Amino acid sequence: MLRRKILLPIGNKLKHYFTYVKSDGQDHPMSPSDFTYGVSFQDPATPVMEGLIDLHNYIVFYLILIFLLVIWLLTQLIHNYFFTFTYPKSRYESTWIRFHYNSMRNITHFSRLEMGWTVGPALILALLGVPSFALLYSMDEVLTPLVTFKAVGHQWYWSYEFSDSNFESEIIFDSNVLFEDQLKQGEYRLLSVDNPIVLPIGTHIRTVVTSMDVLHSWAIPACGIKIDACPGRLNQVFMFLQREGTFYGQCSELCGVSHSIMPITLKAVLL
Numbered sequence: 001m002l003r004r005k006i007l008l009p010i011g012n013k014l015k016h017y018f019t020y021v022k023s024d025g026q027d028h029p030m031s032p033s034d035f036t037y038g039v040s041f042q043d044p045a046t047p048v049m050e051g052l053i054d055l056h057n058y059i060v061f062y063l064i065l066i067f068l069l070v071i072w073l074l075t076q077l078i079h080n081y082f083f084t085f086t087y088p089k090s091r092y093e094s095t096w097i098r099f100h101y102n103s104m105r106n107i108t109h110f111s112r113l114e115m116g117w118t119v120g121p122a123l124i125l126a127l128l129g130v131p132s133f134a135l136l137y138s139m140d141e142v143l144t145p146l147v148t149f150k151a152v153g154h155q156w157y158w159s160y161e162f163s164d165s166n167f168e169s170e171i172i173f174d175s176n177v178l179f180e181d182q183l184k185q186g187e188y189r190l191l192s193v194d195n196p197i198v199l200p201i202g203t204h205i206r207t208v209v210t211s212m213d214v215l216h217s218w219a220i221p222a223c224g225i226k227i228d229a230c231p232g233r234l235n236q237v238f239m240f241l242q243r244e245g246t247f248y249g250q251c252s253e254l255c256g257v258s259h260s261i262m263p264i265t266l267k268a269v270l271l
Protein backbone atom coordinates (compact mmCIF):
# COMPACT_ATOMS: atom_id res chain seq x y z
CA MET A 1 0.00 0.00 0.00
CA LEU A 2 2.66 2.48 1.14
CA ARG A 3 4.96 1.34 -1.63
CA ARG A 4 2.35 1.46 -4.39
CA LYS A 5 0.56 4.64 -3.35
CA ILE A 6 3.41 6.82 -2.09
CA LEU A 7 6.91 5.50 -2.72
CA LEU A 8 6.53 4.46 -6.36
CA PRO A 9 5.00 7.76 -7.56
CA ILE A 10 7.76 9.69 -5.76
CA GLY A 11 10.35 7.36 -7.26
CA ASN A 12 8.97 7.91 -10.75
CA LYS A 13 9.03 11.68 -10.25
CA LEU A 14 12.66 11.49 -9.09
CA LYS A 15 13.55 9.21 -12.00
CA HIS A 16 12.45 11.98 -14.33
CA TYR A 17 15.14 14.25 -12.89
CA PHE A 18 17.86 11.62 -13.03
CA THR A 19 17.24 10.46 -16.59
CA TYR A 20 16.87 12.14 -19.91
CA VAL A 21 15.50 11.04 -23.24
CA LYS A 22 18.08 10.63 -25.97
CA SER A 23 17.33 10.84 -29.67
CA ASP A 24 16.62 7.07 -29.75
CA GLY A 25 13.68 7.64 -27.40
CA GLN A 26 15.19 5.59 -24.57
CA ASP A 27 15.88 6.82 -21.05
CA HIS A 28 19.58 6.84 -20.24
CA PRO A 29 21.20 7.43 -16.84
CA MET A 30 22.50 10.95 -16.50
CA SER A 31 26.10 11.78 -15.80
CA PRO A 32 26.63 14.28 -12.94
CA SER A 33 27.44 17.03 -15.45
CA ASP A 34 24.02 16.61 -17.08
CA PHE A 35 22.20 17.17 -13.82
CA THR A 36 19.42 19.55 -14.80
CA TYR A 37 19.01 21.31 -11.49
CA GLY A 38 22.65 21.32 -10.44
CA VAL A 39 23.73 24.16 -8.19
CA SER A 40 27.48 23.56 -8.10
CA PHE A 41 30.19 24.07 -10.72
CA GLN A 42 30.22 22.28 -14.05
CA ASP A 43 32.61 19.37 -14.40
CA PRO A 44 36.04 20.88 -15.01
CA ALA A 45 37.72 20.40 -18.38
CA THR A 46 41.02 22.16 -17.61
CA PRO A 47 43.50 22.05 -14.70
CA VAL A 48 42.70 25.72 -14.04
CA MET A 49 39.04 24.93 -13.39
CA GLU A 50 40.04 22.03 -11.14
CA GLY A 51 42.19 24.50 -9.19
CA LEU A 52 39.32 26.98 -8.97
CA ILE A 53 36.95 24.33 -7.60
CA ASP A 54 39.57 23.16 -5.09
CA LEU A 55 40.14 26.75 -3.95
CA HIS A 56 36.39 27.25 -3.61
CA ASN A 57 36.04 24.14 -1.43
CA TYR A 58 39.05 25.22 0.65
CA ILE A 59 37.55 28.67 1.26
CA VAL A 60 34.11 27.23 2.07
CA PHE A 61 35.73 25.17 4.86
CA TYR A 62 36.86 28.36 6.64
CA LEU A 63 33.58 30.04 5.77
CA ILE A 64 31.61 27.35 7.62
CA LEU A 65 33.94 27.54 10.65
CA ILE A 66 33.56 31.34 10.83
CA PHE A 67 29.80 31.09 10.31
CA LEU A 68 29.43 28.62 13.20
CA LEU A 69 31.67 30.73 15.47
CA VAL A 70 29.69 33.92 14.76
CA ILE A 71 26.34 32.18 15.25
CA TRP A 72 27.58 30.74 18.55
CA LEU A 73 28.81 34.17 19.72
CA LEU A 74 25.52 35.80 18.75
CA THR A 75 23.41 33.25 20.61
CA GLN A 76 25.64 33.64 23.68
CA LEU A 77 25.29 37.40 23.46
CA ILE A 78 21.50 37.28 23.18
CA HIS A 79 21.34 34.75 25.99
CA ASN A 80 23.41 36.86 28.35
CA TYR A 81 21.67 40.05 27.40
CA PHE A 82 18.39 38.35 28.30
CA PHE A 83 19.66 37.29 31.71
CA THR A 84 21.12 40.75 32.45
CA PHE A 85 17.68 42.31 32.49
CA THR A 86 15.86 39.49 34.20
CA TYR A 87 15.04 39.72 37.85
CA PRO A 88 15.45 36.23 39.35
CA LYS A 89 12.10 34.71 40.12
CA SER A 90 13.49 31.64 41.84
CA ARG A 91 16.63 30.29 43.38
CA TYR A 92 17.15 28.21 40.24
CA GLU A 93 17.14 31.35 38.03
CA SER A 94 19.41 33.31 40.30
CA THR A 95 21.94 30.46 40.14
CA TRP A 96 21.77 30.60 36.34
CA ILE A 97 22.26 34.37 36.28
CA ARG A 98 25.25 34.11 38.58
CA PHE A 99 26.71 31.36 36.41
CA HIS A 100 26.35 33.48 33.27
CA TYR A 101 27.69 36.58 34.97
CA ASN A 102 30.75 34.65 36.11
CA SER A 103 31.31 33.07 32.70
CA MET A 104 31.04 36.42 30.88
CA ARG A 105 33.00 38.47 33.41
CA ASN A 106 36.38 37.53 31.93
CA ILE A 107 35.46 38.42 28.35
CA THR A 108 35.52 42.21 28.81
CA HIS A 109 38.88 44.01 29.26
CA PHE A 110 40.67 40.76 28.47
CA SER A 111 43.74 41.85 26.48
CA ARG A 112 44.97 38.34 25.60
CA LEU A 113 41.60 37.50 24.11
CA GLU A 114 41.66 40.78 22.16
CA MET A 115 45.09 39.90 20.77
CA GLY A 116 43.66 36.51 19.81
CA TRP A 117 40.77 37.89 17.83
CA THR A 118 43.09 40.33 16.06
CA VAL A 119 45.77 37.77 15.14
CA GLY A 120 43.31 34.92 14.37
CA PRO A 121 41.52 36.57 11.43
CA ALA A 122 44.87 37.80 10.07
CA LEU A 123 46.14 34.21 10.09
CA ILE A 124 42.97 33.00 8.36
CA LEU A 125 43.43 35.70 5.69
CA ALA A 126 47.01 34.51 5.14
CA LEU A 127 45.77 30.90 4.87
CA LEU A 128 43.27 31.99 2.22
CA GLY A 129 45.74 34.27 0.44
CA VAL A 130 48.56 31.78 -0.17
CA PRO A 131 46.62 29.23 -2.32
CA SER A 132 44.64 32.03 -3.95
CA PHE A 133 47.77 33.84 -5.18
CA ALA A 134 49.38 30.54 -6.22
CA LEU A 135 46.36 29.81 -8.43
CA LEU A 136 46.15 33.38 -9.73
CA TYR A 137 49.76 33.39 -10.91
CA SER A 138 49.59 29.86 -12.32
CA MET A 139 46.61 30.96 -14.42
CA ASP A 140 48.78 33.73 -15.90
CA GLU A 141 51.61 31.32 -16.70
CA VAL A 142 52.71 31.40 -20.34
CA LEU A 143 53.47 27.90 -21.63
CA THR A 144 54.56 27.72 -25.27
CA PRO A 145 51.22 27.16 -26.98
CA LEU A 146 50.82 24.93 -30.04
CA VAL A 147 47.61 26.61 -31.11
CA THR A 148 46.83 30.29 -30.98
CA PHE A 149 43.48 31.64 -32.04
CA LYS A 150 41.66 34.91 -31.77
CA ALA A 151 38.15 35.35 -30.40
CA VAL A 152 36.58 38.62 -31.53
CA GLY A 153 33.38 39.95 -30.00
CA HIS A 154 30.83 41.68 -32.20
CA GLN A 155 27.36 43.03 -31.55
CA TRP A 156 26.06 40.28 -31.26
CA TYR A 157 28.09 37.24 -32.23
CA TRP A 158 31.62 35.93 -31.86
CA SER A 159 34.05 35.42 -34.70
CA TYR A 160 37.16 33.28 -34.54
CA GLU A 161 40.43 33.55 -36.42
CA PHE A 162 43.13 30.95 -36.79
CA SER A 163 45.73 33.14 -38.43
CA ASP A 164 48.78 31.68 -36.70
CA SER A 165 51.87 30.99 -38.80
CA ASN A 166 51.39 27.30 -37.90
CA PHE A 167 48.44 27.20 -40.27
CA GLU A 168 48.83 27.01 -44.04
CA SER A 169 45.92 29.33 -44.63
CA GLU A 170 43.86 31.57 -42.41
CA ILE A 171 40.60 30.24 -41.03
CA ILE A 172 38.14 32.98 -40.13
CA PHE A 173 34.52 32.27 -39.33
CA ASP A 174 31.54 33.73 -37.50
CA SER A 175 29.75 31.86 -34.74
CA ASN A 176 26.08 32.80 -34.49
CA VAL A 177 23.45 31.60 -32.05
CA LEU A 178 20.94 28.97 -33.17
CA PHE A 179 17.42 30.30 -32.81
CA GLU A 180 14.64 28.11 -31.50
CA ASP A 181 13.36 27.05 -34.92
CA GLN A 182 16.91 26.02 -35.95
CA LEU A 183 17.60 23.77 -32.95
CA LYS A 184 17.97 20.04 -33.40
CA GLN A 185 17.52 17.47 -30.64
CA GLY A 186 20.31 17.68 -28.10
CA GLU A 187 21.15 21.30 -28.81
CA TYR A 188 20.59 23.94 -26.21
CA ARG A 189 18.53 27.10 -26.58
CA LEU A 190 20.68 30.24 -26.26
CA LEU A 191 23.83 28.10 -25.91
CA SER A 192 24.29 26.25 -29.20
CA VAL A 193 25.83 28.03 -32.18
CA ASP A 194 25.99 27.29 -35.90
CA ASN A 195 29.81 27.18 -36.08
CA PRO A 196 31.32 25.96 -32.80
CA ILE A 197 35.01 26.40 -32.23
CA VAL A 198 36.87 23.08 -32.40
CA LEU A 199 40.06 22.69 -30.37
CA PRO A 200 42.43 19.78 -29.66
CA ILE A 201 42.74 18.20 -26.23
CA GLY A 202 46.04 17.58 -24.49
CA THR A 203 47.87 20.63 -25.77
CA HIS A 204 48.47 24.18 -24.64
CA ILE A 205 46.16 26.64 -26.36
CA ARG A 206 46.40 30.41 -26.34
CA THR A 207 43.30 32.49 -26.89
CA VAL A 208 43.65 36.13 -27.83
CA VAL A 209 40.45 38.00 -27.07
CA THR A 210 39.40 41.35 -28.43
CA SER A 211 36.31 43.19 -29.60
CA MET A 212 35.21 45.08 -32.68
CA ASP A 213 32.67 47.39 -31.08
CA VAL A 214 31.87 47.43 -27.35
CA LEU A 215 33.05 45.51 -24.29
CA HIS A 216 32.21 41.80 -24.38
CA SER A 217 33.50 38.94 -22.26
CA TRP A 218 34.55 35.52 -23.50
CA ALA A 219 33.58 32.99 -20.83
CA ILE A 220 33.44 29.20 -20.64
CA PRO A 221 32.74 28.00 -17.08
CA ALA A 222 33.88 24.38 -17.61
CA CYS A 223 37.29 25.66 -18.78
CA GLY A 224 37.61 28.23 -15.99
CA ILE A 225 37.78 31.09 -18.47
CA LYS A 226 36.24 34.53 -18.25
CA ILE A 227 38.13 37.31 -19.95
CA ASP A 228 37.10 40.74 -21.15
CA ALA A 229 37.02 41.52 -24.86
CA CYS A 230 37.98 45.19 -25.12
CA PRO A 231 38.00 47.13 -28.40
CA GLY A 232 41.56 48.12 -29.40
CA ARG A 233 43.18 45.83 -26.84
CA LEU A 234 44.32 42.19 -26.89
CA ASN A 235 43.81 40.03 -23.82
CA GLN A 236 45.27 36.57 -23.72
CA VAL A 237 44.21 33.51 -21.80
CA PHE A 238 45.57 29.97 -21.75
CA MET A 239 43.82 26.66 -21.60
CA PHE A 240 44.78 23.02 -21.56
CA LEU A 241 41.77 20.87 -22.38
CA GLN A 242 41.97 17.53 -20.59
CA ARG A 243 38.99 15.75 -22.06
CA GLU A 244 36.75 15.61 -25.07
CA GLY A 245 33.36 17.25 -24.87
CA THR A 246 31.21 20.21 -25.80
CA PHE A 247 31.51 23.16 -23.47
CA TYR A 248 29.18 26.12 -23.45
CA GLY A 249 29.60 29.70 -22.37
CA GLN A 250 27.98 33.06 -22.80
CA CYS A 251 29.11 36.62 -23.31
CA SER A 252 29.55 37.86 -19.75
CA GLU A 253 29.64 41.62 -20.17
CA LEU A 254 26.45 43.58 -20.74
CA CYS A 255 27.02 44.58 -24.33
CA GLY A 256 23.69 45.70 -25.69
CA VAL A 257 20.18 44.67 -26.53
CA SER A 258 21.10 41.20 -27.86
CA HIS A 259 23.72 40.37 -25.23
CA SER A 260 21.86 37.12 -24.54
CA ILE A 261 22.21 35.77 -28.09
CA MET A 262 26.01 35.60 -28.37
CA PRO A 263 26.90 32.29 -26.71
CA ILE A 264 30.11 30.33 -27.08
CA THR A 265 30.25 26.65 -28.00
CA LEU A 266 33.59 24.90 -27.76
CA LYS A 267 34.12 21.36 -29.01
CA ALA A 268 37.17 19.65 -27.57
CA VAL A 269 38.35 16.78 -29.78
CA LEU A 270 41.21 14.31 -29.81
CA LEU A 271 43.35 15.04 -32.87
Ligand SMILES: [Cu+2]
Nearest residue numbers: 216217251255
Ligand atom coordinates in the same frame (compact mmCIF):
# COMPACT_ATOMS: atom_id res chain seq x y z
CU1 LIG B 1 28.69 40.60 -25.70
